[in-house]
Amino acid sequence: MMPTTVPKNIDKYFFNRTKDIKKINLQISSIYEDLPNQLLITGNRGVGKTFLLKKILHDTDKKTLTAYIDISKIYSTNKKVTEEEILKEMLSSIYESLRQKQSVFKNFEDNLKNIIMNIKLHDYEFTDAASIFDIPIPKIKENYKALSKFVMELPQKIIDTSDEIDAFILVFDEFQFIKHVENPEAFFWLFRSYIQDQSNVCYIFTGSVSKSADIIEDINGQRGAFAGRMIQIDIEAFTKEETYKYLNEKAGDIKFTDDGFDRFYKCTRGIPAYINTFCNVLDSGKIYDEEMIKESFMMKMDQIVIMWLYIWGNLNDYEKTIIKILVDEKQLTWNTLLEKTGYSKSTLTKYIDSLNNKAILGYSNDNMYMINDMMLVTWLKHKKETEGQYPL
Template structure:
């Protein structure tokens, strides 16, 4: 019998993947039009932990027998992990993912066509590595970036045209798209991508990111003045409702018992976010009816597990950024109020506030800044309650 999904597991079994039938049907219908030259460009958004990546994996498995599905996770790339994410590295990430997906699908003639392209276009190549007999070039300089980028962006369409007898279309899924905010000239890069995407047939793009609809990148992508100018379909994945959360808990192959007060507190703690539900449910004892007070105490004991992502992020923040978040624990504040609390000038907060917004640790609502996720608030408050201080220096 399946256990509760691991907090890092995105390839879920039928039992572990719960609900989302409406989202699956909607995305499947939209993507299915790719077969008929009507290729959608989709932006899938939602707060971290709501299940976007697991949903993408589910869609991938549904289509990968008839479509070439290129699944890219920017956060798992070497370039991002080594803090070297650039326009060139993203193009290389896309290229590598296309090659890998093509090989797995069994498109055997791709290697010769790519090799011919590099030989006939006089690229300055330092050396050519091989991914299962398919050439992967290593360039000696950045001089070839423009031509290589054009080639990579045109490659999905070329693959479809050369294999239309085997493929109904090509899907390019790019997960953790919010990470491109690290790039210089993000807007320019998005307009560049759009110049190719808008002209492609039988090739659909799905961008996925952990961000709210208030995120500045949404406007850069699909705002009135954005690269895609409203032509991108934006779909927000929401947390589970109370009823769905209750049904999900009852479906879990552990005998978790909650009275009405216990369930209400459980839902308040997890807010219907599958990531938090799974972590908390793994910790709850079985065969004991848990009350509201039980859940409150268990929640305090498990907060370090629930907040593991924020603990990692916290350790990467500057002292001033940490102090800004601490200042917001009581209530949302205007910029001038934060400045007064920290005894600094308002202008000195530009960079740290923008970084915290980019990290999705705070958000700007009704002219005030506030902490995005209550779990971060609970963790900091709990740390102060236990230790008498906030964890500024070490975790």
């Protein structure tokens, strides 16, 4: 079976990405020279950004702490994302990182307690219901400023107070969910204001967002918090040659004729998530030609596009309507979409922005909107043909 999520044994299933690793590590290495770069890693859904970054974090040296914060976990748990919840998740991840290095944590524990007790002097009350570092964390009353200052300064303070740690890398996965906080622009500026005074901390933001998504502009556009200063790296799908090598190395018992492999690549487009889920519905010992691949794809489509089943189920009716219209029409201008949906201008703008930030919509050079992922289009068309309607 091929992994459909990031496996515990990262090295067993990790493949290639040598150039991407070198490119990202080159930028990260600046933290050891007191010149930290901040990174924005983008790419289509399922292309392997999370796997790649977890591999990079896994391979860091012993004097580098790493923390991984998944913003989508906050959203799925609470159905909303707030600045406070993100800061608390940062604290949890920093704690988990320190927990892996007990000697560092023991040396830092007294300093940490002193910092927290100083916060207690401000407008906070403590509660036993929320405990990190085995110490109660503040429950917010009014002084959000003090909490954000504590959390944002913590990574550099850990480095400064420990001879065993040289650098800290924090990854914020699915960062597009930050768009749901009350004031995302101000929150990005919060990061910028503290990052510019830190010498050995690298922040990596990553997510499945369209290149035209407004959250890209919010964080790294000319008027965004980082104003183009973040190093932006786009992760591409596997080429046809890379896909062939990947299958030989990781799923060598699945065989193809030449036209069978060509069709397999056209179906998956080199996206590792689709390659893996498609391989999991194929049988070892068979030699798949083009017709067999087509048949397997149509029969097992729900298993192959499993990530879209979850995403579709979490879209609202406004978003689904826009997608259905674009599946039927292939591509439309904003004005035509406005006419066909019957939405107000503000409503259409709101939900187009939402779909852009979820990497579902694309925007062509001739000012046309279309679905960004053909696998989603194929699945929806198949559902309509076989069941008489689009999924609810």
